[in-house]
Amino acid sequence: MFRTALRNVLAHKARLLMTVLAVMLGVAFVSGTLVFTETFSSALQSSSQKGFADVDVAVQPHKDDDDQGKPGDAPLLTQRLLDKAAKVPGAASATGSVDGQAYLADKDGELVGSGFTRAGSNYFPGKDGKDARYPLKSGRAPQRAGEIAVDAKTAERAGFKVGDTVRMSVRGPVLPQKITGIFTTDKGQVTAGGTLTLFDTATAQKLFTKPGRFNEIDVKAAPGTSQDKLKAELDKILPRDAKATTGKKLADDEAEMIAQGMDGVKTGLLAFAGIALFVGIFIIANTFTMLVAQRTKELALLRAVGASRRQVTRSVLVEAFVVGAVAAVAGLLAGIGIGAGMKALMPSDAMPDGPLVIPPSAIISSLAVGVLVTMLAAWLPGRRAAKIPPVAAMNSVHAVATTKSLVVRNTIGALLTAAGAAVAVVAKDKSSLGIGAGLLLIGVFVLTPLLSRPLIAAAGPVLRRFGMPGKLAGQNAVRNPRRTAATASALMIGLTLITGLTVIGNSVQKAIDKMAADSLKADYVVVMANMNDLSPDIAEKLAKQPGVTAVSALRQSPSRIDGDGEYLTGVDAASIGRLTQVDFTTGSYAALSQRQRVVVDDSTAKSHHWKAGSSFEVTYEDGKKGRLTVGGIYKGNDMLKGIMVDNRTLTPHMSDLVDRQVLVKTDTGASAATKKSLRKALGDNPAIQVQDKDDISREVASMIGMMLNVLYGLLAMAVIVAVLGVVNTLAMSVFERQQEIGMLRAIGLDRTGIKRMVRLESLVISLFGGVLGIALGVFFGWAAGEQIATSMATYELTLPWGRIALFLLLAAVVGVLAALWPARRAARLNMLSAIKAD
Incomplete structure (x- = not known):
C-alpha cells in the first residue's frame, strides 16, 4: 500500500502542484516570520549588550x-x-x-x-x-x-x-x-x-x-x-x-523586554500565517476529495483484492504525508529566503547589523505544520473513500450524498451559525466576541453547500445573457455543492477579515471626526511632535498674536486622591468654555473661576461617588495637601475627560511647568493664512504642530489607513492561497469532466464557448464566496463596534460602500484570473480523445 501511495503521488503530481504551493506559501509565512523576528531580536539584543558595556x-x-x-x-x-x-x-x-x-x-x-x-x-x-x-x-x-x-x-x-x-x-x-x-x-x-x-x-x-x-x-x-x-x-x-x-541585570531585562516586544510582532504575523494555512486546508481537502473521487474504481479494486478500510485510509494519508513533507521543506527554504529578504529590505538605520538567525523553532514548526495540516485536511476524504463498498464504487453510485448526511450537515451548520451569531451579539469582551465569530464562521462554512444553490441561482438571469455557456456555468457551479462550498469558503474567510477590519476602521475614524467637531470649538490645537511637553512660552506667545481671541494651555500634573493616583488637568478658566464644548449633567465651566473648584467627567465622578458640591482632599505633585470641591460634572470622551482645575490653582504645585497642548481660537476662524501666521509666530518650528480639525481628522485617517494597509498586505497571503484553490478546483474539474467537454465540442460548442463556460463558473463561485465574506465582515464589524461604542459615545456603524464595492470587484477579478489556465486547458482538449476518456 505504501508503494501504491507513492506511485499515486507521482502519477498525479501535476494535480497536486497547487496543493503543494498552497501549503508551501503558508509554511513560508511561518518560517519567514520566525527567521526575521529572531534575526531582528538577536540584532537588537546584541546592540543593547554593547550599550551596557561601560555600565557595571x-x-x-x-x-x-x-x-x-x-x-x-x-x-x-x-x-x-x-x-x-x-x-x-x-x-x-x-x-x-x-x-x-x-x-x-x-x-x-x-x-x-x-x-x-x-x-x-x-x-x-x-x-x-x-x-x-x-x-x-x-x-x-x-x-x-x-x-x-x-x-x-x-x-x-x-x-x-x-x-x-x-x-x-x-x-x-x-x-x-x-x-x-x-x-x-x-x-x-x-x-x-x-x-x-x-x-x-x-x-x-x-x-x-x-x-x-x-x-x-x-x-x-x-x-x-x-x-x-x-x-x-x-x-x-x-x-x-x-x-x-x-x-548585567539591566542588559538581561532589556533583552527580555526586546524579546517580549518581538513576541507580540511574531504572534501577530503567525496569526496571519495561520489564516493562510487554514484557507489552505480547504484546498487540500478539495484536492484529495476530487482525487479520491476520480480513483474510486481503483480503490474499490484494492478493497476487492483484500485491502482493508484502514489500509485505504492509510494510503491516502501517506500521499498527504509525502505532499506535506515536500511542501514543508520547500516552504522552509522559501521562508529562510523571505527572512533574509526582509532583513535586506530593512533600512540600515532601522535595524542593527547582525547575522541571519535560523532558529530550531523555524525548522521544527515548518516541518510539523506542513505535514500535519496536509494530513489533517486529507484525513476526511481518505476516511470517506474507505467507507465506499467495492461494488458501489465500481458502479459509480458513491458520488451522490445521502439525504441523511445533508440533513445532518445542514442541522449542525444551522445550530453553529445561530449559536455563533447569538454569542457575537451579546458579547461583552474580545474573547467572547472571538468565540462567537469562530462559531459563526464555521457554521456558515458548514451551511455553504445549502446556501450555494439559491445564491448562485440568483445569478441565473445574468448568466443566461451569455447563452448556453452561461447556463452550463450556472449548472456546473451547483453540480457539486460541497466542492463549490469548499472553494468559495477559502475566499470567504479572507474577505470576511478584510471587510470587518475596514468597517471598524472607517467607523472609528468617523467617530473621532465627530468627537473633534462636537468637543472642540477651538480653531487650532498646538502640540509638540509625538505629543511631548510644550514650553509655557508657547501659550504666552500665541495669546499676544493679532486676531487670537482665546487661548488655554492644558497642563497635567499627578496627584493622589483617596489613596489612588489621579491626573489633574489644568486649564484657563476664563477661556476654556470658548474653546471646548462638553455636555454638563450638573454645573458648568463657570465653576472653575472660583479657586479650589473643579469640573469632573462622569466616569471619574462615579468611581469616587462624587456629585456636584462634593469635597475631597488632594495631595499635589509637590506633596502639599489641599481641598477641592466638585463644581460640575460633564460627559467625558477620548478628547476631554478627567478632573479639570484652573491653572492658577494647579501651577504653583507643579515641579516642572510644561503644557501638553494649547487650544487657540481666532477671530477669522481656521484658514491657511491664519495657520501660516501662527506657525511664523512660533519661529516656523518643525517640532510644533498647529492643527485644525481637518488636520486632526487627516492624521487619524492616515494612522488608520496605514494600519489597514499593513493588515491588507498580511491578509493578501490568504487571498493568494484562495486563488490557488479556485485554480486547482477548476483544473481538476476540467480533467474530471473532459468526456463531457468533448461531447459539448462534438455537438457544436466551440472553443470560445468552452472558455466562457469555465470562466463564468469561476466568476460565479468567486462572487459567491465574496458575497458571503462581505456579509460576514459587515456583521463582525457591527458586533465589534457595539463593544467600541460603550467607550466611545460618538461611535456608530458607518459602512464604506466604495470599499465594499471594491472588495466585490476584487472577488470578481480573482474569479477571472483563476480561470485563465483551466479555461485554456479545457478549450485545447482533443475532442475525440476526450470523448474516449474514462
Missing part, C-alpha cells in the same frame, strides 16, 4: 508602589549622590546621565529622525576628558550653551558637518546650535532611525532636568571588583528614593 552598576530614581509621599515619579538624582557614588570602595568612576527629547531640523527645515527616538543627552567627560559612551569621530565635545554634538548616522542622513549651525527645539522655542562634534554610538534608538543630540552637562540639565540633577548615575567598577560587590557598596549610601542595578 546603574543608580536610578526609585519609588515603592506603596510610597504615600509625593505623587508622581521619584525625585531625580543629585550631584552630591554622584560625588558619593564615585568614592565608594570598588568604584573606578561615576558618570551622571541627563536625558530628554531634542528635535533637530535638517537644512530644508524638516525634522530629522523618526518616532519617539529624537533624544537628547549630556556629554560627561571623565578624567581623560573623554566620554567613553560616545567616542568622537570628528570635532570636539560641546562645552557651553549653543554647542551640540550629533551622532554619525544623523549627520550622514541630514548632511551635517562640524561647524554647521542647525535649528534645534526642546519644548518649543527654536534654539540655533553649532555642531562642534560628531560621535559614534551603538544605542538602539539611533540604529532604529532616531537621533541623539549631546550637550554639555550644565546645558542638558537646564533643558531637561534641573541644575545639579541627573536621570541616572552609571558607576564603573575598578579592576577586581565584581558588579554584585559594587552594587552592595552602593546600596549602603543610597537614599530611599534611589536604587542600584547591575549592568
Whole structure:
C-alpha cells in the first residue's frame, strides 16, 4: 500500500502542484516570520549588550508602589549622590546621565529622525576628558550653551558637518546650535532611525532636568571588583528614593523586554500565517476529495483484492504525508529566503547589523505544520473513500450524498451559525466576541453547500445573457455543492477579515471626526511632535498674536486622591468654555473661576461617588495637601475627560511647568493664512504642530489607513492561497469532466464557448464566496463596534460602500484570473480523445 501511495503521488503530481504551493506559501509565512523576528531580536539584543558595556552598576530614581509621599515619579538624582557614588570602595568612576527629547531640523527645515527616538543627552567627560559612551569621530565635545554634538548616522542622513549651525527645539522655542562634534554610538534608538543630540552637562540639565540633577548615575567598577560587590557598596549610601542595578541585570531585562516586544510582532504575523494555512486546508481537502473521487474504481479494486478500510485510509494519508513533507521543506527554504529578504529590505538605520538567525523553532514548526495540516485536511476524504463498498464504487453510485448526511450537515451548520451569531451579539469582551465569530464562521462554512444553490441561482438571469455557456456555468457551479462550498469558503474567510477590519476602521475614524467637531470649538490645537511637553512660552506667545481671541494651555500634573493616583488637568478658566464644548449633567465651566473648584467627567465622578458640591482632599505633585470641591460634572470622551482645575490653582504645585497642548481660537476662524501666521509666530518650528480639525481628522485617517494597509498586505497571503484553490478546483474539474467537454465540442460548442463556460463558473463561485465574506465582515464589524461604542459615545456603524464595492470587484477579478489556465486547458482538449476518456 505504501508503494501504491507513492506511485499515486507521482502519477498525479501535476494535480497536486497547487496543493503543494498552497501549503508551501503558508509554511513560508511561518518560517519567514520566525527567521526575521529572531534575526531582528538577536540584532537588537546584541546592540543593547554593547550599550551596557561601560555600565557595571546603574543608580536610578526609585519609588515603592506603596510610597504615600509625593505623587508622581521619584525625585531625580543629585550631584552630591554622584560625588558619593564615585568614592565608594570598588568604584573606578561615576558618570551622571541627563536625558530628554531634542528635535533637530535638517537644512530644508524638516525634522530629522523618526518616532519617539529624537533624544537628547549630556556629554560627561571623565578624567581623560573623554566620554567613553560616545567616542568622537570628528570635532570636539560641546562645552557651553549653543554647542551640540550629533551622532554619525544623523549627520550622514541630514548632511551635517562640524561647524554647521542647525535649528534645534526642546519644548518649543527654536534654539540655533553649532555642531562642534560628531560621535559614534551603538544605542538602539539611533540604529532604529532616531537621533541623539549631546550637550554639555550644565546645558542638558537646564533643558531637561534641573541644575545639579541627573536621570541616572552609571558607576564603573575598578579592576577586581565584581558588579554584585559594587552594587552592595552602593546600596549602603543610597537614599530611599534611589536604587542600584547591575549592568548585567539591566542588559538581561532589556533583552527580555526586546524579546517580549518581538513576541507580540511574531504572534501577530503567525496569526496571519495561520489564516493562510487554514484557507489552505480547504484546498487540500478539495484536492484529495476530487482525487479520491476520480480513483474510486481503483480503490474499490484494492478493497476487492483484500485491502482493508484502514489500509485505504492509510494510503491516502501517506500521499498527504509525502505532499506535506515536500511542501514543508520547500516552504522552509522559501521562508529562510523571505527572512533574509526582509532583513535586506530593512533600512540600515532601522535595524542593527547582525547575522541571519535560523532558529530550531523555524525548522521544527515548518516541518510539523506542513505535514500535519496536509494530513489533517486529507484525513476526511481518505476516511470517506474507505467507507465506499467495492461494488458501489465500481458502479459509480458513491458520488451522490445521502439525504441523511445533508440533513445532518445542514442541522449542525444551522445550530453553529445561530449559536455563533447569538454569542457575537451579546458579547461583552474580545474573547467572547472571538468565540462567537469562530462559531459563526464555521457554521456558515458548514451551511455553504445549502446556501450555494439559491445564491448562485440568483445569478441565473445574468448568466443566461451569455447563452448556453452561461447556463452550463450556472449548472456546473451547483453540480457539486460541497466542492463549490469548499472553494468559495477559502475566499470567504479572507474577505470576511478584510471587510470587518475596514468597517471598524472607517467607523472609528468617523467617530473621532465627530468627537473633534462636537468637543472642540477651538480653531487650532498646538502640540509638540509625538505629543511631548510644550514650553509655557508657547501659550504666552500665541495669546499676544493679532486676531487670537482665546487661548488655554492644558497642563497635567499627578496627584493622589483617596489613596489612588489621579491626573489633574489644568486649564484657563476664563477661556476654556470658548474653546471646548462638553455636555454638563450638573454645573458648568463657570465653576472653575472660583479657586479650589473643579469640573469632573462622569466616569471619574462615579468611581469616587462624587456629585456636584462634593469635597475631597488632594495631595499635589509637590506633596502639599489641599481641598477641592466638585463644581460640575460633564460627559467625558477620548478628547476631554478627567478632573479639570484652573491653572492658577494647579501651577504653583507643579515641579516642572510644561503644557501638553494649547487650544487657540481666532477671530477669522481656521484658514491657511491664519495657520501660516501662527506657525511664523512660533519661529516656523518643525517640532510644533498647529492643527485644525481637518488636520486632526487627516492624521487619524492616515494612522488608520496605514494600519489597514499593513493588515491588507498580511491578509493578501490568504487571498493568494484562495486563488490557488479556485485554480486547482477548476483544473481538476476540467480533467474530471473532459468526456463531457468533448461531447459539448462534438455537438457544436466551440472553443470560445468552452472558455466562457469555465470562466463564468469561476466568476460565479468567486462572487459567491465574496458575497458571503462581505456579509460576514459587515456583521463582525457591527458586533465589534457595539463593544467600541460603550467607550466611545460618538461611535456608530458607518459602512464604506466604495470599499465594499471594491472588495466585490476584487472577488470578481480573482474569479477571472483563476480561470485563465483551466479555461485554456479545457478549450485545447482533443475532442475525440476526450470523448474516449474514462
